[in-house]
Amino acid sequence: MNQRIAFERGEVPVALSGWTKPQGTAREWPMLTGDSAADAVVIGAGLAGSSLALHLADAGVATTVLESRQPGWGASGRNAGHVLPLLRDLKLFERFPDGGKRFLELFRQHLTIPFDLSAKHGIDSDAVRSGYINGMKTRKAQDAFLRQHAYLEQAGIQRSIALDAAQMKERLGTTAYPFGVLFEDGGRVNPYLLTNGMIETAARLGAKIHGNSEAISLERVGTQWRVRTAQGSVLANRVVFCTAAYPTDIEPAFQRAFYPLTAFALATAPLPEELQSVVIPGGGTFAQAPIDLNPMVRDRHNRLILSSIPRRGRAYDAQWHFQSQLAWLHKVWPETRNVPIELESYWTGRVAMRDAQFPGVFEVDSGVYGLMYFNAWGNVLAPLMGMLVAQGLATDTMHSLPFPLERAEPVTRPQKQAWLIQDILIPLARTAQRLGMV
Numbered sequence: 001m002n003q004r005i006a007f008e009r010g011e012v013p014v015a016l017s018g019w020t021k022p023q024g025t026a027r028e029w030p031m032l033t034g035d036s037a038a039d040a041v042v043i044g045a046g047l048a049g050s051s052l053a054l055h056l057a058d059a060g061v062a063t064t065v066l067e068s069r070q071p072g073w074g075a076s077g078r079n080a081g082h083v084l085p086l087l088r089d090l091k092l093f094e095r096f097p098d099g100g101k102r103f104l105e106l107f108r109q110h111l112t113i114p115f116d117l118s119a120k121h122g123i124d125s126d127a128v129r130s131g132y133i134n135g136m137k138t139r140k141a142q143d144a145f146l147r148q149h150a151y152l153e154q155a156g157i158q159r160s161i162a163l164d165a166a167q168m169k170e171r172l173g174t175t176a177y178p179f180g181v182l183f184e185d186g187g188r189v190n191p192y193l194l195t196n197g198m199i200e201t202a203a204r205l206g207a208k209i210h211g212n213s214e215a216i217s218l219e220r221v222g223t224q225w226r227v228r229t230a231q232g233s234v235l236a237n238r239v240v241f242c243t244a245a246y247p248t249d250i251e252p253a254f255q256r257a258f259y260p261l262t263a264f265a266l267a268t269a270p271l272p273e274e275l276q277s278v279v280i281p282g283g284g285t286f287a288q289a290p291i292d293l294n295p296m297v298r299d300r301h302n303r304l305i306l307s308s309i310p311r312r313g314r315a316y317d318a319q320w321h322f323q324s325q326l327a328w329l330h331k332v333w334p335e336t337r338n339v340p341i342e343l344e345s346y347w348t349g350r351v352a353m354r355d356a357q358f359p360g361v362f363e364v365d366s367g368v369y370g371l372m373y374f375n376a377w378g379n380v381l382a383p384l385m386g387m388l389v390a391q392g393l394a395t396d397t398m399h400s401l402p403f404p405l406e407r408a409e410p411v412t413r414p415q416k417q418a419w420l421i422q423d424i425l426i427p428l429a430r431t432a433q434r435l436g437m438v
C-alpha cells in the first residue's frame with residue numbers, strides 16, 4: 001500500500017510504533033495450518049482479544065486466537081499509553097442490567113487492571129500507576145472540570161484531587177498550568193508490550209495463538225462454527241470478534257458499526273539528562289483541559305510520547321506534527337528551547353468510536369459475539385471487558401453479563417466523527433492554542 005494512504009488509515013507497519021522500541025517487535029506466532037478444533041475462537045489480538053484469550057485459557061476453556069498480522073498490530077500497539085481510569089457517561093448505565101450497579105462495582109475493583117495484570121503475570125509492560133493529571137490555565141476551567149467529573153466520586157469510583165500551582169509545578173515542572181486535577185489510579189503503560197504479554201500468558205495457559213492468520217469465512221456446522229483462514233480452519237462452539245477499527249469483510253455487521261478516526265503518536269528520543277528533572281519530573285500522565293491537544297506520557301526510557309489527530313491529508317507528515325508538538329513543549333517548558341529534543345518514532349493508528357460512550361458487546365448469531373469499539377480509552381476497558389466476557393463464556397452466562405448484549409447496527413455516516421473532530425474541532429483548538437486562548 002502507498003505509504004501516504006497507510007498513514008491516513010493508521011495501517012503503517014507496527015514496527016514504526018515507538019512502543020516496539022528499543023526492544024524490537026515481539027516474537028512471531030505461527031500461521032494456522034490444517035484443521036483443528038477449540039471451544040472458543042478469538043479473532044483479533046489487540047488488548048481486547050488478548051485479555052479475552054488470557055482469561056478464557058485461565059478458566060480452562062480451549063481457546064484459539066487468530067490474528068491477521070501479529071498480536072498488537074492494531075490500535076493496541078499504536079496508542080498513546082495513557083491509563084485512564086474513567087467512565088465518560090454514568091447516565092448510560094441506567095439501561096444496564098440492575099441499573100449498572102454490578103458493572104460499576106467491577107469497574108471500581110478493576111480500574112487498575114493494566115497494572116494488576118502486569119504484576120500478576122510478570123508482564124514487563126512499563127505499567128506504572130503514576131497518576132493521571134489534567135492541567136488547566138484558569139480556576140474557572142478547573143472548577144468546570146471538577147464539576148464535570150464529580151460523578152466519579154459520587155459513584156465511589158475515583159477521587160478527583162484538585163492540585164494548586166505549587167503541586168502542579170512539582171509534578172509537571174512547569175508553571176504553565178497552575179490548576180490541576182489528579183486521578184491517582186491512572187498512569188502509563190506500553191500497550192504493545194501489555195498486549196503481547198497477555199498473549200504470551202494465554203499461550204502459557206494453553207491457548208493456541210496464530211499470527212498471519214486472517215479469519216476469512218465463518219460457516220455454521222450443526223450447533224458449531226467453522227472459521228477458515230487461507231491455510232486452515234478451526235471448528236468451535238463460540239467465536240468472538242475483537243477486530244475493532246480494522247475489520248475485514250468476514251462479518252459485515254462489524255464493518256460499519258463504528259466511526260473510524262485516525263490518530264497519530266510520536267516518541268522523542270530519550271530526554272537529554274539536563275531535561276530529565278525538568279519535564280514531568282513526577283512521572284504522571286499529563287492531559288490538558290478543556291482541550292486535550294497534547295496528551296503526554298514520559299516512559300521508562302525518559303522518552304516523551306505525544307499524540308493527537310493529524311491534519312487532514314497530512315497524516316504522513318511526521319515533521320509537521322512533531323514541530324507543532326515541539327512548539328507547545330517549548331512554550332510550556334521554556335528550558336527545552338535550547339536543548340535539542342529529537343524525534344525517535346512517528347506512527348498512526350485507527351480508533352473505533354461509537355455514539356455511546358461505552359464499548360459494544362454484540363451477539364450476531366447464536367455463539368457468535370463481538371467485543372469492540374473502545375474509543376480512546378482501551379487501555380483499561382479492553383482488558384477489563386475481555387476478562388468479563390471470558391467469565392461469561394466460561395460459565396455460559398453470556399445472557400446475564402453486567403452489561404447489555406447488543407446488535408451491531410450500522411452507523412449512518414461513518415465519516416461523521418472524523419469530519420467533526422479532524423476538520424472542525426482540532427483545527428479550531430490549534431488556532432485557539434496558537435492565540436494563547438487555551
Ligand SMILES: Cc1cc2nc3c(=O)[nH]c(=O)nc-3n(C[C@H](O)[C@H](O)[C@H](O)COP(=O)(O)OP(=O)(O)OC[C@H]3O[C@@H](n4cnc5c(N)ncnc54)[C@H](O)[C@@H]3O)c2cc1C
Nearest residue numbers: 044046047048068074075076080082215349376377378379
Ligand atoms: C494513536 C492512538 C492513541 C490512543 N491513545 C490511547 C490512550 O492513551 N489510552 C487508551 O486507553 N486508549 C488509547 N487509544 C485507544 C486504544 O488503543 C484502543 O481502544 C484499543 O487498542 C483497542 O483494542 P482492540 O483490541 O479493540 O483493537 P485492536 O488493537 O485494533 O485489534 C484489532 C485486531 O484485529 C485484527 N483483525 C482484524 N480483522 C481480522 C480478521 N479477519 N482475522 C484476524 N484478525 C483480524 C487486526 O489485525 C488487529 O490486530 C488510542 C488509539 C490510537 C490509535
